[in-house]
Amino acid sequence: MMIKKHFGNFGLAEILLAISVLILVIVVAIPVLLILWTALFVDGKFNTADILNILSQPATYEALKNSFIIAAGVTFFSTVVGVFFAWLVSRTDLPFKETMKVLFLIPFMLPTLIGALAWKMLLSPRAGYINKFINDLFGLDGSFFNIYSLSGIIAVETMYLFPFVFIQVTGALERMDPTLEESARISGAGLLTITRKITLPLMLPSIAAGALLVALYSLAHFGVPAILGTEAGIYNIPTKIYEQIYQSGGSFTAIRTGTVLSTILIISAALILYIQSLVLKAGRFQVIAGKSMRPMLLKLRGLKLPLLMFSILYLSITVIMPTVTIFLVGALKTYGINFTWENMSFTNLKYILFEWKMTKDAIWNSIYLSLSAAFVTMIVGVLISYTIVKMKVRGKFILEFLGVLPFSLPGTVIAIGVILMWSGKFGVNLYNTAWIIFVAYIARYMAFSLKSNSAALEQVSDSLEEAARACGATHWQSLKDIVIPLVKPGMVAAFFLIFLPAMRELTTSVLLYGPKTRTIGVAIYALNEDGETVYAATLASVALIIIIIGQLIIKRITQSKIQGVQ
Amino acid sequence: MSHVKLTDVTKRFGPVVAVNRLNIEISKGECFSMLGPSGCGKTTTLRMVAGFEDLDEGEISVGEKVFSSSFKKYYLPPEKRDFGMVFQAFAVWPHLNVFNNIAFPLQIRKMTKTEIEERTRRAITYTGLSGSEHTYPNELSGGQKQRIALARAIAINPTVMLLDEPLSNLDPKLREEMRFEIKDLQRKFDFTIIYVTHDQAEAMALSDRILVMSEGVVQQIDTPLNIYHKPANQFVFSFIGLSNMLPVEIADGSIWIEGNHNAGAIPTEVPPEVKARHMTLAVRPYEIDFVRTAGVRGIVKRVAYLGDIIDYRIMIGDVEVRVQKNRKREIFRENEPCGLEFNQVAWYERGSAS
Numbered sequence: 035m036m037i038k039k040h041f042g043n044f045g046l047a048e049i050l051l052a053i054s055v056l057i058l059v060i061v062v063a064i065p066v067l068l069i070l071w072t073a074l075f076v077d078g079k080f081n082t083a084d085i086l087n088i089l090s091q092p093a094t095y096e097a098l099k100n101s102f103i104i105a106a107g108v109t110f111f112s113t114v115v116g117v118f119f120a121w122l123v124s125r126t127d128l129p130f131k132e133t134m135k136v137l138f139l140i141p142f143m144l145p146t147l148i149g150a151l152a153w154k155m156l157l158s159p160r161a162g163y164i165n166k167f168i169n170d171l172f173g174l175d176g177s178f179f180n181i182y183s184l185s186g187i188i189a190v191e192t193m194y195l196f197p198f199v200f201i202q203v204t205g206a207l208e209r210m211d212p213t214l215e216e217s218a219r220i221s222g223a224g225l226l227t228i229t230r231k232i233t234l235p236l237m238l239p240s241i242a243a244g245a246l247l248v249a250l251y252s253l254a255h256f257g258v259p260a261i262l263g264t265e266a267g268i269y270n271i272p273t274k275i276y277e278q279i280y281q282s283g284g285s286f287t288a289i290r291t292g293t294v295l296s297t298i299l300i301i302s303a304a305l306i307l308y309i310q311s312l313v314l315k316a317g318r319f320q321v322i323a324g325k326s327m328r329p330m331l332l333k334l335r336g337l338k339l340p341l342l343m344f345s346i347l348y349l350s351i352t353v354i355m356p357t358v359t360i361f362l363v364g365a366l367k368t369y370g371i372n373f374t375w376e377n378m379s380f381t382n383l384k385y386i387l388f389e390w391k392m393t394k395d396a397i398w399n400s401i402y403l404s405l406s407a408a409f410v411t412m413i414v415g416v417l418i419s420y421t422i423v424k425m426k427v428r429g430k431f432i433l434e435f436l437g438v439l440p441f442s443l444p445g446t447v448i449a450i451g452v453i454l455m456w457s458g459k460f461g462v463n464l465y466n467t468a469w470i471i472f473v474a475y476i477a478r479y480m481a482f483s484l485k486s487n488s489a490a491l492e493q494v495s496d497s498l499e500e501a502a503r504a505c506g507a508t509h510w511q512s513l514k515d516i517v518i519p520l521v522k523p524g525m526v527a528a529f530f531l532i533f534l535p536a537m538r539e540l541t542t543s544v545l546l547y548g549p550k551t552r553t554i555g556v557a558i559y560a561l562n563e564d565g566e567t568v569y570a571a572t573l574a575s576v577a578l579i580i581i582i583i584g585q586l587i588i589k590r591i592t593q594s595k596i597q598g599v600q
Numbered sequence: 601m602s603h604v605k606l607t608d609v610t611k612r613f614g615p616v617v618a619v620n621r622l623n624i625e626i627s628k629g630e631c632f633s634m635l636g637p638s639g640c641g642k643t644t645t646l647r648m649v650a651g652f653e654d655l656d657e658g659e660i661s662v663g664e665k666v667f668s669s670s671f672k673k674y675y676l677p678p679e680k681r682d683f684g685m686v687f688q689a690f691a692v693w694p695h696l697n698v699f700n701n702i703a704f705p706l707q708i709r710k711m712t713k714t715e716i717e718e719r720t721r722r723a724i725t726y727t728g729l730s731g732s733e734h735t736y737p738n739e740l741s742g743g744q745k746q747r748i749a750l751a752r753a754i755a756i757n758p759t760v761m762l763l764d765e766p767l768s769n770l771d772p773k774l775r776e777e778m779r780f781e782i783k784d785l786q787r788k789f790d791f792t793i794i795y796v797t798h799d800q801a802e803a804m805a806l807s808d809r810i811l812v813m814s815e816g817v818v819q820q821i822d823t824p825l826n827i828y829h830k831p832a833n834q835f836v837f838s839f840i841g842l843s844n845m846l847p848v849e850i851a852d853g854s855i856w857i858e859g860n861h862n863a864g865a866i867p868t869e870v871p872p873e874v875k876a877r878h879m880t881l882a883v884r885p886y887e888i889d890f891v892r893t894a895g896v897r898g899i900v901k902r903v904a905y906l907g908d909i910i911d912y913r914i915m916i917g918d919v920e921v922r923v924q925k926n927r928k929r930e931i932f933r934e935n936e937p938c939g940l941e942f943n944q945v946a947w948y949e950r951g952s953a954s
Contacts, residue, residue, distance in 0.1 A: 220650055220679070220684075224677075235695045
């Protein structure tokens with residue numbers, strides 16, 4: 035009896051491990067291996083000459099350079115902006131701090147693609163509203179600021195990526211034991227010295243963690259460079275890969291170039307993640323929270339109001355102005371005419387929602403692809419996280435290694451990987467179907483699901499499950515009745531963490547869409563390319579409304595969770 | 601001559617009066633403890649002395665110098681007060697090694713390199729940290745971390761040392777050891793200590809005088825001996841040590857446990873100042889003696905061995921009385937009837953404080 039029972043457990047653990055490994059291998063590992071194989075080998079032979087040839091072409095070299103310049107610039111400015119605002123809301127007596135803290139997260143919710151679209155309308159060299167306004171005002175004929183430039187791309191990405199740093203640093207500042215600063219103060223140090231010698235060094239790991247997330251994101255980002263760069267001939271790695279594949283109609287040579295560039299992305303991402311793990315390890319300072327005393331706040335005195343105005347102005351310019359622009363332009367009868375009541379209507383909205391098949395399909399595709407990918411990824415994520423966090427089974431290290439992989443795969447790389455894997459080479463051809471996007475989404479968002487679910491699972495003490503087993507429950511019953519109900523909030527969080535970004539996904543889908551499988555992101559991008567700026571804005575408005583509704587639902591769910599605890 | 605002086609110090613947080621008209625005079629070289637339950641205002645008081653909180657009313661001065669004053673609208677920031685301070689959660693900087701942690705206040709004061717070196721070495725030697733100068737705090741135990749904090753506090757040779765529950769994050773054995781080390785350091789460096797704690801044993805062992813506080817109000821300032829044996833009021837009596845608070849009724853010079861006249865009168869004198877009919881009789885568990893036949897009658901409900909003492913719970917009617925005796929063997933068994941006599945008692949008016 036005992037032996038049989040034990041054997042039974044062993045079986046379940048083994049089966050879970052096998053399924054988890056299998057999923058990760060098919061969805062993540064094989065595509066990556068295929069990329070590396072295709073990049074490095076030609077006809078089964080190791081081939082460096084070809085790689086050097088591809089890299090030495092001015093166009094690819096230029097794209098690589100641009101990718102790194104953009105990533106470096108965005109990382110630098112996001113860090114400066116993020117740290118400054120984080121410090122402002124957690125270490126000064128800025129008025130309405132709690133509200134400001136929430137408001138600074140809003141740029142995160144605005145899709146970078148839509149932000150870029152809005153800034154194009156505002157600051158494109160000739161037609162941009164702001165440029166035109168300034169020209170009219172001063173009777174000039176140049177352009178006040180040309181958004182079609184590297185600095186334009188860096189500025190727009192910074193606007194929507196700095197919250198990565200902001201979130202990390204505010205979190206760390208709030209968790210930090212205030213007596214660490216107080217003891218420096220009683221030692222005779224003034225606030226500036228404390229900030230320089232104590233607070234900043236202690237924040238360094240969090241700042242670095244946030245900055246590296248920005249770098250990772252920006253390095254492989256498609257939307258902003260695609261809208262603001264290509265017009266002026268500025269390409270980064272993802273837009274270059276897209277251009278080559280698109281122009282050649284998906285030829286193998288283009289895909290091969292893609293794999294070589296992807297390999298560079300994979301190596302860079304792995305390097306960034308490695309540096310991050312080093313920084314985090316070095317910075318694992320034990321910062322026990324003492325008595326819940328408030329930290330010292332810098333009295334801003336005369337700067338109080340100016341800094342509050344500055345923060346509000348910053349948010350108005352980066353969030354409100356672009357959003358309003360999108361909604362207004364989306365309602366215009368034609369692009370370029372004035373914003374008057376007579377020139378605006380709901381005709382566009384009606385047209386893209388009910389009449390035009392292309393946009394109708396795009397909205398529908400995005401909704402069902404995001405929902406189903408989020409659901410499947412959530413379930414699979416629980417399975418894999420459970421095996422990693424809770425199971426004691428041999429061979430787990432393979433899973434742990436595979437589980438880290440999704441974190442280091444940029445969207446472009448995933449797209450190339452699934453193209454190589456699912457276009458008939460292995461007997462299954464999903465190319466041009468919605469399935470290939472579905473598989474790519476799972477690979478792309480697995481990291482989110484794993485993170486959210488393992489965090490939830492680590493909160494569930496082993497003894498809870500053991501207590502269920504001691505009461506006579508089988509492994510499966512304890513899982514179903516104890517573990518799953520306890521990690522449900524983590525699962526719901528994972529679902530939305532995947533659903534919302536998937537709704538606006540562009541980087542991956544743009545390489546995978548077929549005539550009938552455009553997503554919202556792809557459709558907005560394509561409409562903009564075709565000069566249908568107004569329809570692009572209308573569709574962007576629809577996307578924004580869906581995102582806002584999604585965020586409100588998340589807020590309701592997290593709030594009711596808190597009430598449930600009280 | 602008083603060294604640290606608090607005059608009518610008051611602090612409010614919104615509608616809550618955290619500290620209410622506090623007057624303290626602490627002499628030079630004294631070890632002065634502030635003791636009380638959490639939220640009584642002791643930490644707030646210490647933080648006002650340190651300068652982390654300003655005062656709503658009152659004045660704090662050290663020596664001849666005024667540090668905070670609501671009358672003169674003056675407030676010296678903490679970094680200018682030249683105090684040493686040790687916090688409950690160690691507050692040792694994890695990114696600096698032991699040497700640099702301790703040298704920090706000296707570096708801030710822009711001392712010469714040799715002086716910093718010399719003073720830091722001395723602080724390290726006195727706190728028993730020799731050999732770990734280049735270690736980082738995270739590799740050290742809680743006790744070692746608190747030694748770093750102490751060394752950092754004494755490095756500048758402060759005249760006043762503020763200690764905010766410095767030992768409560770340590771395990772009990774280490775806690776006792778560190779008490780003596782703090783006392784030793786005080787002898788060597790001759791500073792005045794203001795010590796905040798909720799641990800009465802700690803306060804008793806360390807202090808020259810103890811301030812007992814409750815809800816922002818001073819209950820008693822006295823030597824440890826007097827705090828224990830001559831508590832000023834019912835709060836101090838029940839807060840320090842173990843106590844029985846018995847509701848009694850007085851009639852014709854006899855004292856009964858209220859509602860339990862059957863148990864007989866308590867064989868204790870009624871002092872002349874006690875006039876009310878209903879009083880609270882306070883008595884410590886070891887100030888009660890067992891008698892076979894006389895005394896107030898009760899029944900032994902529970903007997904527990906606590907190592908060197910035996911702890912009895914006696915029911916007198918429906919009132920429970922706790923008695924402690926340090927005999928090797930129990931005098932009464934559970935469910936046996938017994939008699940009690942009270943040695944030293946204190947009388948408090950009903951409803952004065954609980």
